[in-house]
Amino acid sequence: MPTADSYLKNYRKLKKIADTMREQQNLDVDQLVKMVDEATVAYKKCQTRIEAVEKALGLES
Numbered sequence: 001m002p003t004a005d006s007y008l009k010n011y012r013k014l015k016k017i018a019d020t021m022r023e024q025q026n027l028d029v030d031q032l033v034k035m036v037d038e039a040t041v042a043y044k045k046c047q048t049r050i051e052a053v054e055k056a057l058g059l060e061s
Contacts, residue, residue: 007049010042017042 017039021027027035054060 003049007046010045010049013042014039014046 017035021032021035051060
């Protein structure tokens with residue numbers, strides 16, 4: 001089961017990628033593809049952790 005540490009690590013990775021994409025005016029396509037791939041993995045890990053917490057709290061839909 002993912003931990004709070006891994007959630008924070010992945011959340012920070014998502015934020016860093018978003019900030020980089022926002023600040024860069026000319027991202028090369030290879031760099032962009034790599035960042036999107038990393039963001040997708042981080043997002044899925046965050047989503048899994050949120051779902052686990054919702055389930056533990058009885059908030060699942």
